[in-house]
Amino acid sequence: MSCGSLTIGELARLTGTKVETVRYYERIRLLEAPMRTAGNYRAYAPEHLNRLSFIRRSRDLGFSLDQVRALLDLSDDRDRPCGAVDAIAREHLSEVDRKIGDLQALRRELSSMIDQCQCGTVADCRIIEALSP
Amino acid sequence: MSCGSLTIGELARLTGTKVETVRYYERIRLLEAPMRTAGNYRAYAPEHLNRLSFIRRSRDLGFSLDQVRALLDLSDDRDRPCGAVDAIAREHLSEVDRKIGDLQALRRELSSMIDQCQCGTVADCRIIEALSP
DNA sequence: ATGGACCCTGTAGCAACTACAGGGTCAAGG
DNA sequence: CCTTGACCCTGTAGTTGCTACAGGGTCCAT
Incomplete structure (x- = not known):
């Protein structure tokens, strides 16, 4: 995909996630929905890659999705x-x-x-x- | 319940199981369906108590339901x-x-x-x- | 223009329960 | 005899964290 954005398949490969799992994370609002291309394909920005890597790493360490959500929220608030x-x-x-x-x-x-x-x-x-x- | 048979609640209490779980075991054919009373209540015989105790003990030791099923089948065939x-x-x-x-x-x-x-x-x-x- | 790799939505399935909703039954007390 | 409350019934949907289709659309190279 052009302009530094990634298809769902590329994002999945880079993070060791299945495509269905990425869509699942979007559905449960763990990963923000990306822009769409003219052909309605998801176009992920580098932030999405960071975010999903964080999620995967947390999951590998056995945190629940709720805990991951909390960690993500916390990590956004750098001064807290x-x-x-x-x-x-x-x-x-x-x-x-x-x-x-x-x-x-x-x-x-x-x-x-x-x-x-x-x-x-x-x-x-x-x-x-x-x-x- | 009379005549040595047990209600589902009694069976559940005696085995440390929830009533819904007992019904679930019946639905998936892990525990044989018992006779019914005139009022359509399940009436469990002592064999059911043995059977369910075996299941619970196996589950507590972490066997999967499929493994429990296999163990139950094996335990019935005493000469094998x-x-x-x-x-x-x-x-x-x-x-x-x-x-x-x-x-x-x-x-x-x-x-x-x-x-x-x-x-x-x-x-x-x-x-x-x-x-x- | 056609093939194959990719993408889309929506739904159903897995384990092993658990939790209702909306009703029926039974035994004890008044 | 009637009511009250504890128990029972069926059936369905929810939980966690994905995974697996079905039935279609898009994109790119040949």
Whole structure:
């Protein structure tokens, strides 16, 4: 596309996003709707590339779309103190910690279940037994 | 409810499930549809309680509904060798291990981001910077 | 002018529930 | 006997974060 603007496919490739996902982000107003060409194609400006990169990076770090929205809003207001940003990140961190803890507990249970399996018949399978009431 | 049968609410309470979830399990044919009373209420037998307890316990251990379905099928066939049960459990364990690894990597990134935050203004916030392209 | 790669809208699907709306049933108390 | 409130019924739509069509239009090179 001419004049430094990008098609949706180019934007998607540059950010490692699927085209449908870009349109989805527009629909839920996470990414601003771009100008259209004469043929009704979306024409993205460099700001859109920045914005979408930010979104992808946040998503890769496991922030929810609501959290990403909040981070985007905050990042636009350059003079504001960044305590709120910190709070979102810390909240997410403790969420991740909780998930890790849950999964580790689950892992212990699962693996002790598996260790007890003698691989005989289902009738005396310790795994089935462990799952039964 | 009389004669040792349970209402959906009783079954739900006994298994720590929501009533809607019990109905959902019936709709997707994970839990067999029970008899009905004269007033069209579901009347669950003790087998249903066993079955649902098994489902809940499996779900709590993070098995997917498809995996639970497979485990239930296997557990019904008492004479079959239990290798298939073991395989499902091991597959799930490695999935859990992968998730733990992913979350730990993510945790490291998040927490180093947070450590760098000086809590000044958004303009020089390291978290926003780390998320920006 | 025609082929193929791309783009458009709109809708439906995934997992695994959860939350109504709008009704019917049942048991206890007055 | 009647009412009240707790429970039950069906059916549908919402949640999160996409993904996958269907059925069309556009653009560019050959």
